[in-house]
Amino acid sequence: MSIGTQRKRHPRLLQLIRVGGGGETIETLAASLGVSPKTVRRDIRGLRQLGIPIQEHVCQNGRKTYRMSDDAIGQVRFTYDEAYSLLLCRPGFNGPSTNDFAGTLIGDASQSAFEKIRRALGETHEGSFQRIRPWLHRSSGHGDYRDQADVIDAITLGIEESNATSIAYRSARSTEPVTYDIHPYGLAEHNGALYVVGHSCHHNEIRTWKIDRMESAEVTELPFDRPADFSLSKHFEGAFAVITGNDPVTVRIRFRGSAARYAAERKINATQTETPGPGGSLDVSVRLTSTIEIKSYLLSFGASAEVIEPESLREEVTQELQQAITRYASAQASPSDQAGSATQRTTRKR
Structure with a gap:
């Protein structure tokens, strides 16, 4: 069975190398x-670039084998306050609903890692975590994937392999x-929601799609060439x-007023x-470059x-404001209009 995405493949790849x-x-x-040997080579190269010490050994017959350094993970050390702070900031601290990736491989792996940190600090500190939990709150404005x-x-595989991906998408205006x-x-995150940036073959332009509005996605066998000068950071500058x-x-x-102070405290754009x-x-x-948002x-x-x-x-x-005023005025007038109609009906009966 093919393990098609880095999200699924990398943990399994590291496990195979370690156990091997x-x-x-x-x-x-x-x-x-x-997957293909080319994909494995690219994955190993990428993992090494992230600092994961995958060791390569050339045998007498020229064959290359791979292993993990025995103390690779053990070299990572946290001070007590660093580990404590990580636990307080971890996804799901206020409950499973605050973990954007709960139920996915990413969410499960992060929860496992934080659980190991918690155990390393010792069970005697569990009481202090329970005491601090009510003091902290994380906004619930996030997606559930x-x-x-x-x-x-499918989207990540399409990005990795540079293959066209067929999506069924329901925009905000379509039924x-x-x-x-x-x-x-590439992928982008904003306020806990995931977005895909890419070229739309249907519209012949670069667009952004919200993952929440995708009903399905399937990678095709049609390759595409990613523009050499495209970068997500540059794309979102405006x-x-x-x-x-x-x-x-x-x-x-x-x-004006308190809004002036709020605007000064929080920048909305780098410009x-x-x-x-x-x-x-x-x-x-x-x-x-757009005033919609x-x-x-x-x-x-x-x-x-x-x-x-x-x-x-x-x-x-x-x-927009005039339409809102009209709508509110109409809603306020409705009760009196209804009362007037009821009075007229009563008068006619008499």
Whole structure:
């Protein structure tokens, strides 16, 4: 059976090398994993780059075998406060629901590793962890990918092998999923949600897809060439969060009251600059390639945030606020209208 993704393959590869005791070759490892020798060589090279000491031994017949250094893991040492802090910050500290990858191989492996750290500190300290637990809280705004492990596997395999991947995707505006091929370039995380960045064969442009909205994903046998000049960090330079565009624009917002202090405390983009505004306000400027996401951010401040430029974004926010006022006014008028109708009906009966 083929172990197709790094997420599944690397732990198994390390286990095979460790248990093999120096007798494993590229060929035997490839056979055990159900992948090509080329894939195994690339995996070993990648693991070494991460600092994992996989040792290579050349036998008399020229055959190369691999083993793990016996004390490789033992060389990692934590001070007590480092280990203690890791446990307090670990995923799932406030419960399983706060672990974004609970139920997946990544989540299970991290929980196992943190459990080993906990045991190393000693059972006598368990009481102090229980005492501190109510003092800490982690926001529950995160995705749950336990039911989408197959989708994530397919996407990561498509990225690793540079193969087109067929997805069934339901966008925020559609009622039914649409199936088409994409060339996945990489994964991004924002507020606990996973996104895929790549080229859409259907739209003929680079797009971002939210994993939560993928109903299925399947790697095809069609290879693609990843652009040599593409990088995720460069791609997201002009994004407020994960949505990018093609036309950079300067967005200037005036924050008033407590919102001004909040805006000064938290940068929303690497290009952010701040200048004092009239009456104690704060003018914040950012350079973005899309204003879709920042519009929702601005609306969350209500009257405390005003768009100064561009005019197009100012008009969009104005329309949103006017529609909200109309909707609220309509809802408030409904009870009185209903009461008036009831009075009229009673009068006609008399």
